Amino acid sequence: MSIILETKSIKKSFVSGQRTITILNGLNIEIRKGEMVAIMGVSGSGKSTLLHILGLLSEPDEGEIYFLDSKITYKNENKLAFIRNRYIGFVFQFYSLIGELNVVQNIMLPSMINNKPDKKKALELLELVGLGTEKKDKYPSTLSGGELQRVAIARALMVSPALVIADEPTANLDKAASIDIVKTMREINHSTNQTFIIATHSEDVANMCDRILFLSGGLLHEKN
Template sequence: MSIADTVLRAQRITKQVSSPEGTLTILAEVDLAIAAGETVAIIGASGAGKSTLLALLAGLDEPSSGQVWLNGAELTALNEDGRAAVRARHVGFVFQSFHLVPSLTAIENVMLPLELAGQRNAREAAADVLAKVNLAARREHYPRQLSGGEQQRVAIARAFVTRPALLFADEPTGNLDAATGERIIELLFDLNRAAQTTLVVVTHDPAIARRCGRTIRIDAGRIVPAA
């Protein structure tokens, strides 16, 4: 993989935090590179460092040492405002908790990142992507009026509406029953194929990992060979 093809790269990233027992190392000198258009699963036991790695790769957190580049921008050389600007331009997120704004309707939640970016056609674009996730009839409903699966579909629509270069998903089916989770994953991968987005998904579900083109296993803060 050449540097030109690489949309996400981490070099020797380490994350340490203070604890009553002393310094705790959550991640230790992790190197990885992800090419444009790849689908990558990050797997490992609870507490292995998966979500911490995703947060560092997305610029939601800063490593104690090491460097991260996202779509050509060195996140580790930027302050929080700079990292937020890179995320707004290039990144979409889908979380286990849906993170919808309860006072906004479905379409307003999807419009939000477009409006923050100053795009004029936010309502039309949001309506289009809500139709793609089969929620056109529910677009004026508030999150409390939607099922868990419908709320996650709104969150997926919001993630894709900005046409991100990268989509990060952290346990996207963790709060859903098995049948609903399966439908959500089908939808996520279908939209991802259509948009040709790079997908990085943290999961404990082997079925989700198998759908990805590559699997990265984290154990005790280090990348180890995938089983």
């Protein structure tokens, strides 16, 4: 499998009062096309910080990132925004849907940002994530947590991204709904070869992935 995302010795620190706290301390990561990778760690270990860097939302203090065989530079924010909008899909813990838009409009948002709205594809994705097209005209306020997250996953897939990054996508769901959501992601991974990185506290979620990376003390350890 080809490597689509690679980090070399990335570091990230924060200043708290008179102390400098190192969150990421020289991480080397390879994510291959078609993988579903879990990142675990206790609260405050730096999982979200790492995902922000992997998603090109923030810059490491040191180190290099290569995405789709190109070294990422941070001098041109417009270029970075283009890469994020075109090649990376994001799924968040709190869904981040727009309440004034219906389901199909929320799914279409990334393609609308790219000036290529595609309702047909949005409806196909609605089916792919396990929601029938009868939900297309519903509004977020009428959906369950599991349904909201399925819409969010469909939205993340709208531009056929090279990578989907999911930050605690099941944290607001009960255990049964969490397993259903990750099963759906796994089915999408198998059927489309979609690459996923998932930050999670749940061992049940992590065990459904190809690899598990533990973040602790600024370092990553892979579970054998």
